[in-house]
Amino acid sequence: MTIPLYNNLTEKITITDGDYNKFLELTKSISISKNDFFIHEGNVSKYIAFVNSGVLYSYTIDKKGNKHVVQIAPENHWISDLFSFFSYETSAFNIEAIEDCEITILSRENFEKACNTIPAIERFFRLLIQKAYVDSLRRVSRIYSNSAEERYLNLIKSNPKIIQRVPQHYIASYLGIKPQSLSRIRKKLYD
Amino acid sequence: MTIPLYNNLTEKITITDGDYNKFLELTKSISISKNDFFIHEGNVSKYIAFVNSGVLYSYTIDKKGNKHVVQIAPENHWISDLFSFFSYETSAFNIEAIEDCEITILSRENFEKACNTIPAIERFFRLLIQKAYVDSLRRVSRIYSNSAEERYLNLIKSNPKIIQRVPQHYIASYLGIKPQSLSRIRKKLYD
DNA sequence: CGCGGGTTTGATGATGCTCAAGCCCGGTGG
DNA sequence: CCACCGGGCTTGAGCATCATCAAACCCGCG
Numbered sequence: 001m002t003i004p005l006y007n008n009l010t011e012k013i014t015i016t017d018g019d020y021n022k023f024l025e026l027t028k029s030i031s032i033s034k035n036d037f038f039i040h041e042g043n044v045s046k047y048i049a050f051v052n053s054g055v056l057y058s059y060t061i062d063k064k065g066n067k068h069v070v071q072i073a074p075e076n077h078w079i080s081d082l083f084s085f086f087s088y089e090t091s092a093f094n095i096e097a098i099e100d101c102e103i104t105i106l107s108r109e110n111f112e113k114a115c116n117t118i119p120a121i122e123r124f125f126r127l128l129i130q131k132a133y134v135d136s137l138r139r140v141s142r143i144y145s146n147s148a149e150e151r152y153l154n155l156i157k158s159n160p161k162i163i164q165r166v167p168q169h170y171i172a173s174y175l176g177i178k179p180q181s182l183s184r185i186r187k188k189l190y191d
Numbered sequence: 192m193t194i195p196l197y198n199n200l201t202e203k204i205t206i207t208d209g210d211y212n213k214f215l216e217l218t219k220s221i222s223i224s225k226n227d228f229f230i231h232e233g234n235v236s237k238y239i240a241f242v243n244s245g246v247l248y249s250y251t252i253d254k255k256g257n258k259h260v261v262q263i264a265p266e267n268h269w270i271s272d273l274f275s276f277f278s279y280e281t282s283a284f285n286i287e288a289i290e291d292c293e294i295t296i297l298s299r300e301n302f303e304k305a306c307n308t309i310p311a312i313e314r315f316f317r318l319l320i321q322k323a324y325v326d327s328l329r330r331v332s333r334i335y336s337n338s339a340e341e342r343y344l345n346l347i348k349s350n351p352k353i354i355q356r357v358p359q360h361y362i363a364s365y366l367g368i369k370p371q372s373l374s375r376i377r378k379k380l381y382d
Numbered sequence: 383c384g385c386g387g388g389t390t391t392g393a394t395g396a397t398g399c400t401c402a403a404g405c406c407c408g409g410t411g412g
Numbered sequence: 413c414c415a416c417c418g419g420g421c422t423t424g425a426g427c428a429t430c431a432t433c434a435a436a437c438c439c440g441c442g
Contacts, residue, residue, distance in 0.1 A: 137327055
């Protein structure tokens, strides 16, 4: 159960077994059932989560009542509302399980403790946040420069697993289009 | 010249005069003329910049040759390619002066030094990066949930100065539309 | 079997793009 | 001082993409 986390860390940093175990002790592993919330908008995001199995997704509801999927996190990904997590302000996001999930969570307090006592971990999280930031920048420029069809093709190329496991209307929302439009795009592509 | 920077810091943190002066010694103030580059894509972004006066903007060129404005930074804003700055990888952005600028720059080495020796500064930059990240997330959801006209209205409301000083085609690109479309939107609004 | 969410399909419309031409205005050289 | 040039802004016509409204379909599940 903790092997995926170890592998995830060592994708970005090198860490001794001792440090890894020290880090593990600060985390907690829990289960979330399908459709349960990990974060509910209006609350403060107290934890950051690493997905061992299952899929979570985050979304906002805009003032017109439309849902917008922001992130889809299958196993081996981290998810949280980092802004709320760091600022202690209430979250504007919901994070919900699409499937039953096993996740490893780290509280804000233990996040600080880990960063202060394990330099490799501090480095890891700095890199993680940087990557999240850059991904978000890249997403903006992709929205501007690519059509919905191109964005869809990019997504299946970079994340084929997601397509198979996540209902299509979530994918559509993530791509910024309506389910009907995604359906038409797929029809056009696959015949 | 250094007062704007002090005010900018104290918007987010409290800092002693001693710490502020220590920080100042790690920075350098330089001039950039209109149309000069602060960062050129393909290079590593060695500095992060605080704009004392003037306006800088960052953009990418996509594979179809289209320019996309990512950030517009008038005085009292920070600008850099944070990804390149932190990772030492080459930058995918250009950052260029729209007007003659006075900027205060901080090198990566001195950034580390400042963060290691002045806790208030480390805190400041963590908050700055978080804010940049959240702004970017918010921008994605705005693109999805608002029309170009709504985004334009948002921009004038939140940043009226920019509209007056920055050529319209940069604004259009920032909003993700063509100059012609912005022109039509403005026509529709103002008559 | 029938309900219900998710997906598909059709018809129509809005938004923003493309191509193209004209306009406005500041800067330059004669 | 004027003529001209060029960049940026505007305007027009037609088009592509995606949204909306609505209906039908599919399929797992009680």
